[in-house]
Amino acid sequence: MKKQILYNVLIFSVIGFTSCKHDPPYNGEDICFESQILPIFLTNCTSSGCHNSIDQAEGLNLTTYTGILKEIKKYKPLESKIYEVITDHGDDMMPPPPRPPLTDEQIELIYNWIWSGAPNDVGCGQVLNCDTSNVTYSITVRGILIQHCTGCHNASIASGGVILTNYNDVKTLADNGHLWAVITHQGGYSAMPPSGMLDSCSIHQIENWINQGAPNN
Numbered sequence: 001m002k003k004q005i006l007y008n009v010l011i012f013s014v015i016g017f018t019s020c021k022h023d024p025p026y027n028g029e030d031i032c033f034e035s036q037i038l039p040i041f042l043t044n045c046t047s048s049g050c051h052n053s054i055d056q057a058e059g060l061n062l063t064t065y066t067g068i069l070k071e072i073k074k075y076k077p078l079e080s081k082i083y084e085v086i087t088d089h090g091d092d093m094m095p096p097p098p099r100p101p102l103t104d105e106q107i108e109l110i111y112n113w114i115w116s117g118a119p120n121d122v123g124c125g126q127v128l129n130c131d132t133s134n135v136t137y138s139i140t141v142r143g144i145l146i147q148h149c150t151g152c153h154n155a156s157i158a159s160g161g162v163i164l165t166n167y168n169d170v171k172t173l174a175d176n177g178h179l180w181a182v183i184t185h186q187g188g189y190s191a192m193p194p195s196g197m198l199d200s201c202s203i204h205q206i207e208n209w210i211n212q213g214a215p216n217n
């Protein structure tokens, strides 16, 4: 009997919690997966040994929409594994300590995004035209670097001692993981470019090139 009462209290508090949290219901129309949700995962979950496309810890690649969706139950944040672990304070806590937990704002954003059906297509037009299959150093990667990086990283202005105008130097940074770390804002590295994160298409194109072994093609 006691158990039943406790159970009812629990159910009511869960219902109460979910229904007042979005009153009036949040429609999620202005959440953009590519610019608001994906960067949270790239920054906090995809460093070396974790949930990136190579290491895939626990079989999870959290660098793509499809990969993230595997751990999500659309419209049901409280039943989604991802929401569970980012709000857990025990053994399942993600990111695992000593890494800092997500901020309340990030957690709420993820909650609202799942609650609104975890859409991938809202305000994210450029991603639909993103070609990550024909990535080359000479055209794709060099193009991104010239547009976003080489103004501060060339032979005469080598910020931080880093030059990004020739293949060999870029290759070294690709192989030692620094290129991926700075563009996805991993802890312990400077976030590059300093003005804000690259668009997700550029990040995935660079990722694809790194995964191919960073060839001089």
Ligand code: HEC
Pocket: 145, 148, 149, 150, 151, 152, 153, 159, 160, 161, 162, 173, 178, 179, 182, 183, 188, 189, 190, 192, 193, 194, 198
């Ligand atoms: C407005 C100038 C500016 C732009 C643009 C810029 N950087 Fe930097 N970068 C810096 C400065 C300054 C440093 C050294 C100080 C620091 O580490 O914050 C640096 C440091 C670095 C480092 C070494 C950091 C570390 O923690 O090891 C790398 C790698 C790097 N940048 C890559 C890039 C890439 C890739 C881009 C383009 C996506 C880029 N940077 C765009 C100014 C810039």
